[in-house]
Amino acid sequence: MSSLPSAPAKVPIWRDVRVLRWLFQIAVLAVVGIIIYWIWGNYQTNIERSSVQTDLRFLDNPASFTIPGNDFDQSSPVRAAFVQGFLNTIQVALVGIFFATILGTIIGIARLSKNLVVKTIAAAYVEVIRNLPLLLLLTFMNLAVVLQTFPRIEDAWKPLDLFVISNRGLAIPWFEGSAGQLSLLVLAGIVLAVIVVRLERARADKVGRPSRALLLGTLALAIVPVVGWITLGYTWTLPFVDGRGTSGGLRLDPSFFALIVALVVYTSSHIAEIVRGSILAVPRGQGEAADALALSNSQKMRIIILPQAFRVAMPALGNQYLNLIKNSSLGATISYFELTQIAQITVGNGSPAVPAFTLTLLVYLAISLFTSLFVNYFNRRLALVER
């Protein structure tokens, strides 16, 4: 006689899958915790034995080194050096992202061109650059292009007497006047441009004509600073060779130039592939519809394809931007004074290594997280709203 249990037998606790899962996870956590605790303990013991500083007091010490192209001097605190390094990193990141996006988009579109020559050149560019280590590319840019191709300061190139190009830097004409007022004017230009673009778009929608928002926006962006600059009575300064360097104008550090070129070239090769893939991801029907409406090729790209392609590309582009920001730390090898270089030099000049590098790490982390936040925000704005 078979006796079926009226209720399913209670599974013993040591064989209950749910309990086992929990136990396993707790065990993993415990192991990780113990390892971290052990490393931290070792660190503490060794630090105590060698009486090395572990706090952030060193930030108030005088830096005792200088930063080229800057009025930062060696009596300023280490804190100020880190701030300057942060600003230089941001500068490289913004300029690099701007140019890498433009160049990458152009090459990405070129890869899909029907013109065989254009297509092949673009493909070769992507395949060669994408497969090189960035550090090598950067060293090459610095040694072969900046150091060897650009002339010595004695024989600097002076095209139109507006620029001074030598292997000590690239000097360009620049506004004379306070940087604060200049940035205010630029900001005003941006605000005006945004307003103009919105109005023009609304007008174009209403009249049913192609909008000229891009053209008018650019004009607005340019006009405000120029008019403001003339009314405020500013002049501009031209760079000229002065002894062993240049005076006047704005001087771009040679290492800044090499770093930007290397980062833009490298990142653009990756962005090109993303752009190409995203354009291909836009349904064929969209392009065909544009053709049916008799839009020109440029209009088709600008109005129909690219906006939809960037919706697809945004998350991947964000990754490339993060990479570019982190890769800018390679500038330290060619003496560009960004965050990593500052950390290395300040440690060489007496700051304690572990806190200084921990601080640097956290700053990079903060920059990256902020960038992700920004990219995610845009991604949500661009994403198709599905109902």
Next chain:
Amino acid sequence: MKKATLFVSALAVGALVLSGCAADDSSESTATTTTNNNSSSTTETAVETVSMLEAVQAAGTVRCGTRDALPGFAVLDESGEHVGFDSDFCRVIAAAVLGDASAVDMVDLETADRFTALQNGSIDVLVRNTTWTATRDGSEAATFLQPTFYDGQGMMVASDSGYSSINQMNGAVVCVAKGTTTEGNAALESSRLGLGWEVRAFDEVDLILEAFLAGQCDGWSSDVSQLTGLRSAYPDGAAALTILPEVFSKEPLGPAVLDGDTHWAQVVNWAILATIQAEEFGITSANVDSIRSSTTDVGILRFLGADVPTSDGSAVLDPGLGLPTDFAYQVVKQVGNYGEIFARHLSPLGLERGVNSLWTDGGLMYAPPYR
């Protein structure tokens, strides 16, 4: 989902920062207290237990912290032997303590590891081109001894640049290597003289060399001994470069031992001093035997540990350092005097004796009397 991830990571960063600060505070206080304990306990052990000297004599070998790639000071030759100025001073210590200059265990160290190796007892003495500074004496648990080489930071320029003094280098671009105080010294000198130098700091000497060759740098600043070595290996020949006369930092390079063992420190110190004293006496590795057997100079006889005639027979001076009485003889015989060691390794690089001459020649090399 994304929002949640981001929020969690932001929280994690916040927690990291906070815990970092908190841990910093607590570790700071523990660090200071334990340092005090540490130094007092090491002093106690030094008083109670045996000195490093007995340990070294028992082991039969001196573990000497050194390096393997600084021409003139310590490099490996084809047979894997350490050759150089610093390496020879390791041998001087072994000859003095053990009577055998070859009883050395050369331990190659990275710049960043050198004090750690001394602190954790993996070397007995550090002879590695290391500058004696107050902070290193105070915070690295090291005791610096008689400097073997007085170095200083200088400036190297192209010979055709027209510079003959750093005072002429107004607004110049000065290139240095990262990792030590070179950059700070250059910045300090520039502001002291009001020269407005642009100091560029590179990762490697090779990158400086390229920048210098291409004319991106007007000056190349480093320790004079290193500049001399770099000049001797310059692609366009050593004559294409000039080292300017100004020296704008003090870099006394000397051996260091662990804090708290006075006995061992004195022994190492006197081994170094013996080479200087020997040069002052004019004793070399070639003539030490004949001088020992023929001289009547009491000072020299005492120094070499020979019998000194007294009113009632003869005696050998034992100053009570714990060294064999003939240690100076062994040092000079097996390695040589200070001038010989200098001539063997540093003169070929083109380095002058300069401040490293004997005090009798107006230099800084001076040994206290051996009596």
